[in-house]
Amino acid sequence: MRFVLRRLGFFVITLWAALTLNFLLPRLMPGNPALAMLSKFHGQLGPGTLHALEVLFGVNTQKGLIAQYFSYLHQVFTGNFGPSLDFYPESVTSVIGSAIWWTVGLVGVTTVLAFVLGTGLGIVSAWRRGGRLDSVVPPVFVITSAIPYFWVGMVLVLIFGITLGWLPTQGGYYVSTDSPGLNLTFFQDVLSHAFLPAVSLLITTIGTWILTMRNTMITTLAEDYVRMARAKGLPGRRIMTDYAARNAILPNLTGFAMSLGFVVSGAILIEYVFNYPGVGFLLLQAVQGEDYPLEQALFLLITVAVLFAILLADIATALLDPRTRTAG
Amino acid sequence: MSLPIGMPAAPDTTGPVAGTEPGPVAGRTRPPADHALARMGRAIRHNRKATTGTILLVIFLFAALFPGLIAKDSPSADAYAPKLGLSTAHLLGTTAYGQDMWAQLVYGTRNVMIIAFVVGLAATGIAVLIGVAAAYLGGLWDGSLSLLTDVLLVIPLFPLLIIIAGYAHGGGTLVLIVVITVTSWSYTARQLRSQALSLRRRDYLEAARVRGERRLYIIVVEVIPTMTSLIVASFLTNALYAVLFASSLQFIGLGDPNTQSWGTMLYWAQNNAALQTGQPMWALAPGACIAALGAAFALLNYAFDEIGNPALRPVRRKRVTRA
Numbered sequence: 001m002r003f004v005l006r007r008l009g010f011f012v013i014t015l016w017a018a019l020t021l022n023f024l025l026p027r028l029m030p031g032n033p034a035l036a037m038l039s040k041f042h043g044q045l046g047p048g049t050l051h052a053l054e055v056l057f058g059v060n061t062q063k064g065l066i067a068q069y070f071s072y073l074h075q076v077f078t079g080n081f082g083p084s085l086d087f088y089p090e091s092v093t094s095v096i097g098s099a100i101w102w103t104v105g106l107v108g109v110t111t112v113l114a115f116v117l118g119t120g121l122g123i124v125s126a127w128r129r130g131g132r133l134d135s136v137v138p139p140v141f142v143i144t145s146a147i148p149y150f151w152v153g154m155v156l157v158l159i160f161g162i163t164l165g166w167l168p169t170q171g172g173y174y175v176s177t178d179s180p181g182l183n184l185t186f187f188q189d190v191l192s193h194a195f196l197p198a199v200s201l202l203i204t205t206i207g208t209w210i211l212t213m214r215n216t217m218i219t220t221l222a223e224d225y226v227r228m229a230r231a232k233g234l235p236g237r238r239i240m241t242d243y244a245a246r247n248a249i250l251p252n253l254t255g256f257a258m259s260l261g262f263v264v265s266g267a268i269l270i271e272y273v274f275n276y277p278g279v280g281f282l283l284l285q286a287v288q289g290e291d292y293p294l295e296q297a298l299f300l301l302i303t304v305a306v307l308f309a310i311l312l313a314d315i316a317t318a319l320l321d322p323r324t325r326t327a328g
Numbered sequence: 329m330s331l332p333i334g335m336p337a338a339p340d341t342t343g344p345v346a347g348t349e350p351g352p353v354a355g356r357t358r359p360p361a362d363h364a365l366a367r368m369g370r371a372i373r374h375n376r377k378a379t380t381g382t383i384l385l386v387i388f389l390f391a392a393l394f395p396g397l398i399a400k401d402s403p404s405a406d407a408y409a410p411k412l413g414l415s416t417a418h419l420l421g422t423t424a425y426g427q428d429m430w431a432q433l434v435y436g437t438r439n440v441m442i443i444a445f446v447v448g449l450a451a452t453g454i455a456v457l458i459g460v461a462a463a464y465l466g467g468l469w470d471g472s473l474s475l476l477t478d479v480l481l482v483i484p485l486f487p488l489l490i491i492i493a494g495y496a497h498g499g500g501t502l503v504l505i506v507v508i509t510v511t512s513w514s515y516t517a518r519q520l521r522s523q524a525l526s527l528r529r530r531d532y533l534e535a536a537r538v539r540g541e542r543r544l545y546i547i548v549v550e551v552i553p554t555m556t557s558l559i560v561a562s563f564l565t566n567a568l569y570a571v572l573f574a575s576s577l578q579f580i581g582l583g584d585p586n587t588q589s590w591g592t593m594l595y596w597a598q599n600n601a602a603l604q605t606g607q608p609m610w611a612l613a614p615g616a617c618i619a620a621l622g623a624a625f626a627l628l629n630y631a632f633d634e635i636g637n638p639a640l641r642p643v644r645r646k647r648v649t650r651a
């Protein structure tokens with residue numbers, strides 16, 4: 001319990017740090033960049049939204065930094081992130097709301113797939129130590145872990161999208177011929193558009209799962225209770241899954257809980273390469289269009305997602321690993 | 329970005345040589361730093377991953393130092409017909425602006441290498457300072473420094489980098505170096521702290537304390553040299569991050585688009601739809617170089633990991649034991 005409480009405290013502190021960072025960054029930059037943004041939109045914004053933006057970015061205010069800070073916090077906690085400037089008059093919240101499902105669908109499914117496949121391969125690779133799988137898999141994935149994943153995406157676009165022409169490479173669906181709806185054509189459309197980005201993500205993320213699982217599993221296989229199980233003459237499959245893998249999977253499970261938080265931000269460059277209409281693409285659009293309110297809100301969203309996931313991972317660890325309960 | 333697996337606690341470099349290398353044990357005692365470096369040199373020769381990584385790194389270093397010896401053309405001159413294919417005159421063809429791509433690639437090496445080495449060194453420096461100070465000073469120092477490290481560790485770095493670089497309006501290589509350094513030291517600081525913690529109660533440190541040495545002296549002269557192998561590993565990790573982060577930022581146009589580098593090549597390739605207009609080399613070549621340089625750092629890092637943790641070494645089926 002103390003362990004969970006301590007992690008909860010850490011969660012609060014980090015959230016506060018992220019909020020403060022978000023508050024300070026535009027104010028610390030030489031020549032507050034938001035000033036230029038506001039003058040660009042001068043006359044187009046209503047007085048209410050203008051005020052909201054002034055509070056968020058500290059422009060045209062006579063108040064001291066501390067007072068600015070508190071009105072900023074108040075506004076963030078009431079969920080008022082102002083209007084998006086690129087998509088004006090839509091609010092930041094509604095712009096993000098329509099993008100997030102694309103990301104959650106694409107990256108969420110891929111994360112689960114990568115975890116399941118990678119952990120499985122890691123188990124088998126460690127169990128058949130020195131076998132064919134084990135001699136190929138680790139070196140290959142040492143290399144894929146160093147490849148920039150947007151580049152994997154570009155190579156796939158070139159091969160399957162352009163040279164072979166099998167799959168679409170841009171966007172989330174055929175915007176001109178199809179419209180979102182609950183029908184089979186749209187479903188197939190979305191699936192075919194998600195295929196290449198999903199494969200690029202899978203290729204570049206699966207290696208970490210394989211290697212972590214394999215390396216922990218190798219340590220576990222040397223434990224006495226595994227030798228005991230062998231001595232008892234238990235079938236190999238049972239030793240592999242119930243004795244070794246069951247105990248070795250903990251780092252991968254906590255890693256999985258954490259990677260759920262990175263679903264929101266984990267594919268920024270993949271979405272960029274494929275023009276996929278998700279949150280990452282939106283963030284880059286916001287940065288390039290100097291849509292600071294959208295940037296701020298997205299960064300907060302991404303951080304909060306990661307923090308929640310870490311808290312989840314901590315709680316999972318506390319539930320699954322008795323050692324953390326006594327150590328706390 | 330997929331991260332390399334965390335290094336487990338590094339080998340005990342202070343005790344007698346663990347029976348992992350059959351090398352001769354000198355009768356006299358050597359200073360620990362020299363000892364660790366000698367072990368590393370041996371490791372590079374004996375470990376296939378380390379050898380590959382070193383060779384790749386040396387090639388890129390050469391290209392960064394003497395680009396003129398490898399490419400005869402100027403990388404920035406729009407001197408040729410645009411969109412030429414591969415030929416002996418233009419090994420990789422020319423861009424849509426009529427620049428020689430091979431020259432761009434070779435001259436672009438320097439920018440990436442500078443970022444990798446400067447960020448690698450600076451971030452490792454900060455990590456050593458904070459990690460070791462936290463472990464050695466303990467108490468409130470440890471509490472606050474560790475908290476700082478942990479907070480930075482969980483804030484999503486790449487989005488943060490994008491936001492800062494966006495506010496800074498693409499300020500060029502120096503801005504990239506500063507921003508990446510400031511945000512990316514925490515991962516290695518944490519590893520260094522745990523190793524320094526395990527060293528804290530060693531006899532020779534107690535001896536130094538009893539001798540009445542100052543804390544700074546103990547940290548710099550007694551603690552840090554014994555951690556050489558983990559510090560080198562930290563450098564490799566940070567350099568790998570720097571290569572990937574900097575290239576990614578340049579790719580999305582948050583660097584200075586006029587610098588010669590692999591990331592900016594990718595940026596221009598993407599802007600000119602190089603893949604769709606039949607110039608795949610414009611995007612493929614710099615990406616492959618980033619991957620190769622990243623792989624060099626990653627391979628060296630994994631090699632040191634294996635050296636530190638013999639259980640992870642590849643199993644060789646038949647191995648003639650050396651006498």
